[in-house]
Amino acid sequence: MSQSQPTEVDTETDADSERESFTGQGLPRVEDHRILTGRAEYIHDITPENCLHMALVRSMHAHAEIVGIDASEAEAHPGCELVLTGEDLRGEYNPMPTGIETVTTDDGEEAPIEEWSLAADTVRFVGEPVAAVVATNRYVAEDAADLVDVEYESREAVADGMAAREDEVVVHESVGTNVVDHERLEFGDPAAAFDEADHVVEGEYSWGRISGVPLETAGVVAQYDEEADAFDIDCNIQLHTLVDETIYETLGYDADDVRVNVPADVGGSYGTKIAIHRYCCLAAMASQQLERPVKFEEDRVENLQGGDMHCSERDYRMRMAVDDDGTMCGLDVWFVDDFGAFPRYPVNQVLKPLSVLTNSYVIDDVSYEYDLVLTNKTSQTAYRGFGVDPHIYALEMIVDDAAREIGMDPTEFRRRNLIRPEQMPYTLPSKNLYDSGDYPATLDRIQEIVDEERDGGLLDPEIVEAKREEGKYRGVQPSVIIEPGVSGSDWTDRQRSDREDLEERPREEVDELPEHLRATVGEDGTITAFLATDSSGQGHQTLVSQLLADELEVLPSDIEVDYLDSVDAPTEYGSAASRMAVMLSGATVGVAEKLVRNLEAIAADHWDVSADEVTYHDGVVERVSTSETLLLADLAAIDADGDDHRRSVSYNYDHPATELEEFDEALAQKLPVYPTAAFGANAPIVEVDVETGEVEILTFYTVRDCGTMLNPMIVDGQAHGGIAQGVGAALLEEFGYEENGQPQAITLFDYLLPSIENVPKIEMEHTETPSPFTETGAKGVGEGGMIDAPASIATSINDALEPLGLEAPADRIPVAPDHLRKKIRDRER
Structure with missing residues (x-):
């Protein structure tokens, strides 16, 4: 409840107001x-008169050359109106925009990364479309698509992000490498911090591919108007005024000639529908060719297998410099992010963690480095949290490891390093600001709740001991997590900027x-x-x-x-x-x-x-x-x-940070600017069955603050939904791949979503510390539960299994039963 x-501040209504x-x-x-x-x-309900339907022929190879496509039988099928192939698009249309358009090769040349709506020469992931079939209805279109004969010459695939860095198998041969973006940023003097610290703690952590899996998959209805030479496109794309360029540029038209309309109701997105422009373009192209409306609705297998909707997949190597008294002195972050076959929009999710670089802690000296790699998998896109969730998870894991290294209680270790309310607004080493908040008080409150459970509750010592005799280990680790809010746009093309020039970039060039x-x-x-x-x-x-x-x-x-x-x-x-x-x-x-x-x-x-x-x-x-x-x-x-x-x-x-000089440096250098920092303290009480490796969350306690709550019911709904998604990420969901690039989760029997069986009772409290930077004092609230729940669940699993002496048992997300059982077996040996 x-x-x-x-x-925490005076928010009383003016006495004169009635x-x-x-x-x-x-x-x-x-x-x-x-x-x-x-x-x-919904898009499903929109079917204009005389509308045709589209189905796609998709590659079953992760990496292969297209030797030839024979569409004659499909074209002869009754009801089939059109078959489009990649070769058909080359003369009339453009490739789709990519997040990184060119890569500098070893010989200094700029090699383009081109992605077409239909592959013509090479397929680079299972599910990549190679032909579009348009027919009188979807059933006929599917039947005709089965008649398209595609001859492939299979090639070796690479499906592991770390292995892809070796470039033994290159996804785009013309580029010559799978590492298509890299950056190292240093703030303060991290080298000195590590040299002078009493301890240097190292950890390796992995975050698997997950996604939002919205109830409504991608859908589009496109109509070409020959007289106006323009398109009307109804679809459920997210950010339709920002990313519509991915549609009109691909079609080769001006923005005013391609009207993109999104219904008032969309069956979920969570970021995953930002990159559905392929479908919009193909339906529009077919409509132009046939001068009739064309509709496409993605089915669930298409969505899971090749819908370009997976999120970040990262391998972290983290180091923390710590002194004997529990002071966090330095942080070193390095990770590989597996983007799949193409660096889709948006690539800037590798940078967003800079907005919460040190989470809720005071750490002045930090280095942050990443390799953005391509593999033979469906492309990833944004997902609720936008790359912050794996960063927070890995950071909280290294905090746990550091506390145990110096023999300090992890909660006390966190408390000693929290940003304090008198330091607000607080400038991070990465130049973003936290606007307001009392993090120590929030941690104290969640600790009070945990202490109450130790007295006759779920964590009562007698109950905990009795459960251990049954092979079930209970634990909890409170933590304070930040949700950055209200992003601007100017920083989001940092990867496409000359980064060497950003240090001298004048503030006047910033355009939000x-x-x-x-x-x-x-x-x-x-x-x-x-x-x-x-x-x-x-x-x-x-x-x-x-x-x-x-x-x-x-x-x-x-x-x-x-x-x-x-x-x-x-x-x-x-x-x-x-x-x-x-x-x-x-x-x-x-x-x-x-x-x-x-x-x-x-x-x-x-x-x-x-x-x-x-x-x-x-x-x-x-x-x-x-x-x-x-x-x-x-x-x-x-x-x-x-x-x-x-x-x-x-x-x-205007964006709240636009006129605030406190954000000048971050804005000018195209570092992520998020002027609100919602925060919360979590304490999920977990129970781990050491015989099966299964994890049950008995109760998820959370204290949350998003500034002024404009509508508490909506705030609660957003938080509950985000935490439910975080439970799925932590324990259930993953788009696994075999070594040859074949996806292992293409149905909801394989991709496990949370349900009433495993979403726990959520006990939620709210405080309010209004933001000084916003009109009403409100802060962002849409991504919090997904950002913070996986980290909190993982650290609680670590706490539960600490008596067994396991080293970072929750060192990968999801923390699946077989992973924990292996950790336990290895220790028993």
Whole structure:
């Protein structure tokens, strides 16, 4: 059960205000009614008249040359309208943009990394499309696709990221290497810190491929308009105004000629649908060829096997310099990130961990280095946490190992090194800032909860001892975890920048994307707001209706919230990176202020009085001298007779860090800037069966702080969902591959998702430390549970098995039963 704790700062409402605020209340989500009553429209529900359907022919080889493709039987199949191959695309269209477009070869030449919507010469992962078949319906399309005969010449594959660094098998021969990006950053003087420290602790940790596996897979309906020479594309791509270039550039058109529309309801994404542009392009190409609408819906096997939706897969080598008194002196991070066959958008997830480089600890001297490698696997993309979750996991593991190295209780070791509230705002070595928070108090509170369980509860010494006699070991390790929020956009092309020039880059060159919001007063006096970003179920419509209701002093029920497509909306970052609650707060305040000024101006002109003789309140404009009022409907009717339509306004809210000089250095050098730092302390109590290696989470305790909670119900939902995904990541999920690149998890029988059987009881408390950098004090909250739960579960497993003397038993994610059993067997030998 969630509980609200006393706030850590004064957040009382102004005594003079008599209006109850809707913001901060757990109002039911306006989205839920249409979803629960079956009225929500998904891509599956969109089928235009005369629509054709597409199926894809996919490679079953991880690495092979395409010798030839014979589509004659498919083309002769009744109902088949078109077969497209990679060769068909070369003359009319472009390759798809990649996150790293060129690599400098050993001879100094720039070799491009090209990815086409359909492979023509070489296939580089199982599931890569080699042909698209369009037919009267999906069943016919699938039947015809089976008739396409592709002749391959198999080649050796590489499926291990560490092995790929040796370049014995090269995924892209023209590039000559599998290591397509590398960077080492140093902050402070890490070499001196390690030389002078009393202890240097080393650890190796692995994070396996996982993903969000959304309920609704990728889908697209494309229609080409020959007369306008333009495309209308309905799809469930995420960040549709930011990544639409991956569609229109591939098609070879201008942005205004390719209208991308995302429905209000999408069956989940978590970042995984950012990279579905291949499907959008192929459906659009087929529609252009046939001059009919074309629809494609990815099935579950396609999604899991070759949907370009896997997340980070990393091998870490970490070192920590520690003194005898428990001071963390230095940190050295090195990892290999396996990106699959192509460095897709976005590659910058290897950099985002810099925004929480030292987690909640004071460590001044740090080095951070990575190798971004390619292998014969489906490409990875963003996933909830965006690369921070494996970093936090590996860091918390080395903290555990360091505490045991110096013989200190891991909780006390953490406490001694926590950033303290008087240090806020705190500048990390990597130049990002933490805005506010009391980390020691949060750790103290979670420790109080754990101590209560030691007195007759789950961790009572007698109960723990009795369980051990049954072969079941219980443990818990509290930890404090940070969730960076509200990313900007300027730093996200660091890999494509000349990094040597960044040290001298002037601050004036930084250009951040604002959040766009529109609002208009309708003839009936209701207000419609238009979001420029798409939603993946975060409750944006609810938040805007609450915020705007407060600003305009009307009811949330008087406000409708809709979405803009990619042509009508300006380019903006969109719904990602724990961003929208903060950005929508600022945009809503700004658009409301602008609308109020316009409504007062309409009334002043109508009454022929000066602006200071009218005032807006409670959804009306009042003439001060006479107390006459005009309702919103009256003002809309008056404005309808004019030419300037002042009842419709738009507003662009700038990223919170844009004008803050504290972020100047990070912004100028294209280092990750996340101006809010939500935080929490976790204490999952786990029980490990040493006979089977199975792990059960008995209770997941957590104390969380995301600044001002705009809607506590939504905050709870985001946190519970994130923790559930974190449980899956820690214990169940993994896209494993055989040595020859064949995927091992292409159905939900193989890829194990958490359910009511293994998502534990979550006991959640909240504190509130508003951010000084944001309009409402809110911080990002969308990625927290996934960022912090795996690390907390792993360290609790370490604690549970400490009596056995195992060395870092949870040194890989997922911590699968066979992994733990092997650790136990090795010790017994």
